[in-house]
Amino acid sequence: MSVTAFVESLHEFLQKDQISENETVREQHSVDESYHKGSITQVVVFPRSTEETSQILAAASKHVIPVVPFGLGTSLEGHVVPMQECVTIDFTEMNAVLEVSPDDLIVKVQPGVTRSQLNKELKKHGLFFSVDPGADATLGGMAATNASGTTSVRYGIMRDQVRDLEVVLASGEVIHTGSKAAKSSAGLHLNGLFVGSEGILGCITELTLKVYGIPEYEMAGRATFPSVENAVQAVVSLLQSGIPIARVELLDEISLKQLNHHQKTDYPEIPTLFMEFHGNEAGLAQDVDFMKEIVSMYDCEAIEFVTNNAERNRLWEARHNLAYSFIHGYPGRKMMVTDVCVPISELAGAVRHAQEQLSELNLIGGVTGHVGDGNFHVILMIDLADEEEKARANTFNESLVAYGLERNGTSTGEHGVGYGKQKYMEQEFGAALGVMQQIKAALDPQGILNPGKLLPAKGENVYESVIKS
Amino acid sequence: MSVTAFVESLHEFLQKDQISENETVREQHSVDESYHKGSITQVVVFPRSTEETSQILAAASKHVIPVVPFGLGTSLEGHVVPMQECVTIDFTEMNAVLEVSPDDLIVKVQPGVTRSQLNKELKKHGLFFSVDPGADATLGGMAATNASGTTSVRYGIMRDQVRDLEVVLASGEVIHTGSKAAKSSAGLHLNGLFVGSEGILGCITELTLKVYGIPEYEMAGRATFPSVENAVQAVVSLLQSGIPIARVELLDEISLKQLNHHQKTDYPEIPTLFMEFHGNEAGLAQDVDFMKEIVSMYDCEAIEFVTNNAERNRLWEARHNLAYSFIHGYPGRKMMVTDVCVPISELAGAVRHAQEQLSELNLIGGVTGHVGDGNFHVILMIDLADEEEKARANTFNESLVAYGLERNGTSTGEHGVGYGKQKYMEQEFGAALGVMQQIKAALDPQGILNPGKLLPAKGENVYESVIKS
Numbered sequence: 001m002s003v004t005a006f007v008e009s010l011h012e013f014l015q016k017d018q019i020s021e022n023e024t025v026r027e028q029h030s031v032d033e034s035y036h037k038g039s040i041t042q043v044v045v046f047p048r049s050t051e052e053t054s055q056i057l058a059a060a061s062k063h064v065i066p067v068v069p070f071g072l073g074t075s076l077e078g079h080v081v082p083m084q085e086c087v088t089i090d091f092t093e094m095n096a097v098l099e100v101s102p103d104d105l106i107v108k109v110q111p112g113v114t115r116s117q118l119n120k121e122l123k124k125h126g127l128f129f130s131v132d133p134g135a136d137a138t139l140g141g142m143a144a145t146n147a148s149g150t151t152s153v154r155y156g157i158m159r160d161q162v163r164d165l166e167v168v169l170a171s172g173e174v175i176h177t178g179s180k181a182a183k184s185s186a187g188l189h190l191n192g193l194f195v196g197s198e199g200i201l202g203c204i205t206e207l208t209l210k211v212y213g214i215p216e217y218e219m220a221g222r223a224t225f226p227s228v229e230n231a232v233q234a235v236v237s238l239l240q241s242g243i244p245i246a247r248v249e250l251l252d253e254i255s256l257k258q259l260n261h262h263q264k265t266d267y268p269e270i271p272t273l274f275m276e277f278h279g280n281e282a283g284l285a286q287d288v289d290f291m292k293e294i295v296s297m298y299d300c301e302a303i304e305f306v307t308n309n310a311e312r313n314r315l316w317e318a319r320h321n322l323a324y325s326f327i328h329g330y331p332g333r334k335m336m337v338t339d340v341c342v343p344i345s346e347l348a349g350a351v352r353h354a355q356e357q358l359s360e361l362n363l364i365g366g367v368t369g370h371v372g373d374g375n376f377h378v379i380l381m382i383d384l385a386d387e388e389e390k391a392r393a394n395t396f397n398e399s400l401v402a403y404g405l406e407r408n409g410t411s412t413g414e415h416g417v418g419y420g421k422q423k424y425m426e427q428e429f430g431a432a433l434g435v436m437q438q439i440k441a442a443l444d445p446q447g448i449l450n451p452g453k454l455l456p457a458k459g460e461n462v463y464e465s466v467i468k469s
Numbered sequence: 470m471s472v473t474a475f476v477e478s479l480h481e482f483l484q485k486d487q488i489s490e491n492e493t494v495r496e497q498h499s500v501d502e503s504y505h506k507g508s509i510t511q512v513v514v515f516p517r518s519t520e521e522t523s524q525i526l527a528a529a530s531k532h533v534i535p536v537v538p539f540g541l542g543t544s545l546e547g548h549v550v551p552m553q554e555c556v557t558i559d560f561t562e563m564n565a566v567l568e569v570s571p572d573d574l575i576v577k578v579q580p581g582v583t584r585s586q587l588n589k590e591l592k593k594h595g596l597f598f599s600v601d602p603g604a605d606a607t608l609g610g611m612a613a614t615n616a617s618g619t620t621s622v623r624y625g626i627m628r629d630q631v632r633d634l635e636v637v638l639a640s641g642e643v644i645h646t647g648s649k650a651a652k653s654s655a656g657l658h659l660n661g662l663f664v665g666s667e668g669i670l671g672c673i674t675e676l677t678l679k680v681y682g683i684p685e686y687e688m689a690g691r692a693t694f695p696s697v698e699n700a701v702q703a704v705v706s707l708l709q710s711g712i713p714i715a716r717v718e719l720l721d722e723i724s725l726k727q728l729n730h731h732q733k734t735d736y737p738e739i740p741t742l743f744m745e746f747h748g749n750e751a752g753l754a755q756d757v758d759f760m761k762e763i764v765s766m767y768d769c770e771a772i773e774f775v776t777n778n779a780e781r782n783r784l785w786e787a788r789h790n791l792a793y794s795f796i797h798g799y800p801g802r803k804m805m806v807t808d809v810c811v812p813i814s815e816l817a818g819a820v821r822h823a824q825e826q827l828s829e830l831n832l833i834g835g836v837t838g839h840v841g842d843g844n845f846h847v848i849l850m851i852d853l854a855d856e857e858e859k860a861r862a863n864t865f866n867e868s869l870v871a872y873g874l875e876r877n878g879t880s881t882g883e884h885g886v887g888y889g890k891q892k893y894m895e896q897e898f899g900a901a902l903g904v905m906q907q908i909k910a911a912l913d914p915q916g917i918l919n920p921g922k923l924l925p926a927k928g929e930n931v932y933e934s935v936i937k938s
Contacts, residue, residue: 101812101814102709103705103813103814104812104813104843105708105709105813106812126709127709145654146654146658147654148652148654152652156629157652159658159661160625169904173900174900175898175899175900175901175903175904176898176899176901179877179878179879179897180811180877180878181810181811181812181842181843181844181873181877181878181879181882182810182812182813182841182842182843182844182882183617183626183810183844183882183883184810184879185616185617185665185879185881185882185883185884185886186879186880186881186885186890186893186894186897187886187894187897187898187901187902187905187923187924188662188665188666188670188905188909188924189615189628189661189662189664189665190901190904190905191661192628192658192660192661193657193658193661195658196654196657196658197657197658201657212711213708213709213710213711215711216710216711216759236572239574239682240571240574240595240596240682241682241685242681242682242747244713244748278711279713279748279752280752280755280756280759281755282752282754282755283748283749283751283752283753283755283756284752285751286749286751286752287749290685290749341650341651341653342649343570343573343575343649343650343651344573344574344651345570345572345573372651373650373651373652374573374651375650375651375652404650407649408648408650409648409650410648410650410652410653410654410655411655412653412654412655413650413652413653413654414652414654415654416654417654417655417656421655424655425655425656428648428655428656429644429645429655429656430644430645431642431643431644432644432645432646432659433656434642434644435638435644435659436656436657436659438911438912439657439908439911439912440657441911442907442910443904443907454656454657455656455657
């Protein structure tokens with residue numbers, strides 16, 4: 001392994017401006033939005049084609065240089081943070097929308113296209129892309145981490161939208177994992193395997209994705225409840241009723257307080273559901289009546305609907321700005337966001353547990369959740385200079401994940417594993433972790449693809465459980 | 470490899486009545502509903518628990534005996550047909566519904582539970598399981614082949630319903646592929662990998678599946694069109710409009726003729742869509758107006774709706790009996806059903822191509838399709854004693870698959886690969902087939918799991934392309 005020889009070989013097929021050893025560029029490409037820290041990448045490359053990506057991987061394979069793929073660095077568990085000397089591949093120059101097929105309701109894009117860039121293009125055709133993780137991430141990154149968000153309760157997660165990926169393997173070989181067909185029972189399901197594989201099996205160079213017609217009618221609303229339990233139980237009933245919920249977000253007392261303070265809103269500071277429904281006007285009018293009946297059974301204190309776009313956008317903007325409300329509210333502290341997903345029948349208990357732990361461990365934080373999926377986040381604001389507080393935050397995280405796993409949930413509903421959650425993989429998967437490691441070993445025998453992420457190396461399942469700073 | 474020693478070892482942990490070497494039993498377990506023929510299994514075992522299944526696999530592994538998992542033998546591409554000496558594991562004695570969780574909208578079942586058995590149980594809770602492949606298959610078999618059917622356009626395919634599988638690996642080791650959480654970004658996506666793996670990676674011993682609330686209101690309808698092109702284009706527009714189509718099936722002239730003749734129905738014998746919509750009454754009333762507007766743009770000749778259950782059931786019963794109408798209409802001939810899925814923009818052309826080829830090759834058959842997914846079947850009625858006719862049927866199949874693959878479709882939308890479609894895997898997947906073979910080799914190094922199915926063995930990609938009889 002010689003980085004110098006590797007970088008020299010890059011010059012054989014890349015232009016000068018596609019290779020950067022500049023310290024600032026390297027540092028910018030060695031962090032994400034999480035609190036995880038690692039080492040600094042040796043070199044950043046900017047491929048403009050699949051062929052160039054293939055050449056980079058082939059060279060990395062030859063010189064045994066670790067490879068970290070990079071979109072816009074919005075990951076939340078250290079996915080793009082180098083754990084050793086490596087090359088970082090920045091895909092933002094591969095950012096073309098290659099094909100929009102309204103008849104097939106699919107689109108073909110390069111990995112550096114962002115969510116908002118795609119939606120701007122799709123709007124011309126009356127279409128939209130459904131996955132909204134909050135950040136304006138690249139679609140390559142969203143596929144690599146199996147992103148999801150507020151609309152997943154209706155339209156599904158990133159994995160549900162992927163028809164085909166073009167992937168460059170460790171060797172430089174290029175494969176396609178699927179087709180343009182809406183469904184298939186042919187072969188092993190490589191689409192599903194590569195989505196969420198966090199760069200440890202290959203680099204995504206093209207995506208064919210499912211898109212949707214913009215709904216005829218959209219309606220948003222807010223419902224307040226005396227307790228988190230009541231709010232969650234109301235959502236369970238709404239889901240069972242078949243009412244077409246497009247989004248349903250829970251905000252707890254502390255989150256609403258933070259929101260009101262920093263967004264100048266005046267929401268009641270009690271457990272609240274932010275909701276959205278897609279359908280036609282007559283159908284939604286009937287649903288509203290039914291909904292009011294359902295939520296009243298769970299002592300809903302007030303329910304209000306808005307149908308005009310400006311009001312609807314204001315509601316979701318407030319929700320999306322929740323994290324920033326915390327960040328701006330606590331200068332000098334760093335956000336540490338957890339992400340557990342439990343069976344929905346366990347959600348109220350899990351949220352209550354989180355609130356109790358926050359109070360017991362004397363931590364600053366609020367709970368918010370995609371309750372339709374049983375997925376929730378706790379936004380903690382941590383003083384990274386305070387070792388003792390960091391230890392308490394770590395205890396909190398451990399306790400929350402353990403609570404979720406004991407109830408047959410998962411350690412991460414949407415943020416992914418990256419560096420931060422590898423230590424929980426053995427507890428979550430048991431013997432199945434061995435199967436994952438076998439697949440990794442078969443497809444990346446030298447272990448050059450994003451090492452130190454997603455899967456603990458064989459025989460190395462117990463990671464130190466401290467927050468690096 | 471000694472079958473005798475293997476069978477002897479089975480007696481160490483199974484009861485006598487769980488092991489059958491009876492010739493009739495063996496023969497019954499060596500065929501499916503397809504025209505594919507192989508050899509006769511050596512022994513059939515009937516495990517009653519995961520532990521027994523694990524012991525069977527461990528013994529098979531030790532004695533290097535091929536293993537074929539078996540549900541009710543309703544597969545359509547020879548999935549359960551032995552290709553060499555083997556043990557067949559019949560899972561029908563593992564047929565308990567283990568858990569129904571209405572709050573979580575999930576159910577846990579053993580692999581031998583059938584679709585109708587599950588729905589009978591779920592009805593008590595106001596719930597239903599969505600995947601309907603026609604046959605009353607076992608859920609283990611449906612997961613193994615990634616089944617789908619008429620309702621997939623709304624609720625998704627089998628893979629979309631699986632939250633967790635308990636799987637016994639070749640070694641006898643037991644793993645869980647997921648959790649009860651509605652979504653997860655942890656680990657590699659083993660759920661998706663094992664669904665549709667046709668028994669070549671492991672045997673499914675338990676399934677946790679997503680279920681749905683029975684819709685408030687269901688409405689079915691029929692619309693007739695002057696051509697297949699017009700019918701398909703109308704479906705594209707309906708999909709883009711966001712109208713909640715729960716089923717949309719195309720029947721061609723010949724299929725309707727066959728149906729009328731054998732079901733005593735009097736449907737017009739022109740291209741027809743059978744449709745179903747789920748929602749609330751007011752919403753569907755508004756959708757009907759919109760729908761009429763849309764289909765009229767494609768020269769719809771007549772559109773009729775039924776809302777009472779009896780009439781609705783009659784419509785879908787007719788559709789489900791289509792295959793039997795062909796079978797009963799041609800005694801002495803064997804049904805050979807193809808199954809291609811293309812991007813929907815290519816569907817009209819593909820159906821036209823199929824109709825032309827049927828006529829050119831002088832074959833008896835009709836076209837029917839899940840047009841919302843771009844998936845269609847051609848039901849051929851073949852005289853298996855006529856070698857020349859079999860060759861023409863084979864030419865037809867090859868031509869149809871080639872047409873689909875050239876247009877970025879898939880060789881099978883729902884029936885799976887089994888024995889019958891292995892020969893197309895290299896053409897469909899190219900270099901990605903190598904990745905699938907590497908995964909298979911890593912997880913089943915002795916190659917004992919359902920050999921000769923799904924993936925052509927390495928270096929053996931060109932299969933004889935004849936119909937065995």
